[in-house]
Amino acid sequence: MLVPKPLRRVALAALFALLFVGWQLLHHEKQPDFREVRHDYPMLLKYIEGKEGNGGAWHFPQDWPQDSDPPLTIIGAATLALNFTSQPQRQLPHSAIPRIIHQTWKDTRLETWPTTFRESAEKWLRVVDEGELAYMFWDDAGVAQFIRYFEPNLEAEFFALPTKVEQSDVFRVLVCKWIGGVYVDMDTEPLESPMDWISQVDIAPWTDQQTGHTYHSSEPVRAIVGIEADNPPDTDTYWRMGYFYPVQLTQWAFAWAPQHPILTQFIDQIFDTVRKVADRHDGDLNSEPTQLELAYIDPVNVTGPIAFTDSVSSWLGGQADLRWNAVTGLGDGGKSKYVEDVLVLPITGFSPGRGKYGNMGSKPITDPSARLYHHAEGSWRKISISVELGKFCRSAFGLCRDWSKVSHGGFFS
Structure with a gap:
């Protein structure tokens, strides 16, 4: 007896998802013992392990003013950096963006970091070592200090966000709102120094x-x-690949001058949503119903790329x-678009080297x-059969458009 075609499709999708999860588990590489490879990371040893402070680690170029009383906390360092970079000579060329690179991870214990994080951070620190950029590494304690110091009125709402990925999404925006600079994820690596990110052509x-x-x-x-993501808006390509907008921005890297109104707008929208959810449950941010609704x-x-875009x-x-949709690079070979004071880089800017599938003009x-x-390490991702089924269903059959793209906690959810 033949199995009906719809059931065959579901079975095929389920089989694909199971095979994918099995492949992921089998190919999880065991990391080398850090004690055996620490010599491969001289910059990490110099700037992270060698200069660990309260809340993370930081470094200022030698030609920046050196205080006789160096800061003991990352908040003190951030305040100094904000003062230092108010002068144009400490901003990226053609911009008002401070010459600071921000990164964040839960701790400064290098032996516990994923190999990709160590390798990528090492390369960013080589750029810093050239002497023109400051560097600030924020651990979890430093993030908590930052929120308490710069955004005390949002502290309860910030820590009510149900996942670390959401808190990370918000922190990277807040640190750029208050301090400014270049934020880059731990699984990125530089191909050019931020000093060369803006040209006259851009x-x-x-x-x-x-x-x-004409925009000028x-x-x-x-x-x-x-x-x-860069796709024709009159096709279904973008949502079949899992994107909400045909042209969608990334958050694994960006750069800002302090107090840009876009960042304020982004933060206001997020916490307006959080408060509205809490208000439906007697205003209790940490109640089980509030947390369940936020987690759903x-x-x-x-807080992610949809809200940011x-x-x-x-x-x-x-x-x-x-x-x-005019900022697309599909029709002009991938040119930057400068509007008001915002430079929109083409997909190759922060997402080069994509494969044949889902290339979208990436060079x-x-x-x-x-x-x-x-590197798309995705440290926040959890393997989920449901998510993988939805992904396969969208890409193969053009169905399941509204299926959740993020696991809600379980292997099958």
């Missing part, structure tokens, strides 16, 4: 071919964002009457427009 005038509107700005760059919302919708696109739409890592490489 900030040249450009024209929306659909509306005929003489403002210094105050924000650098990069495209993660996909992080990508609340929405904040950037809506602000630029209001300020410059920008048609968001090799050797291309001059590639700024960094993202």
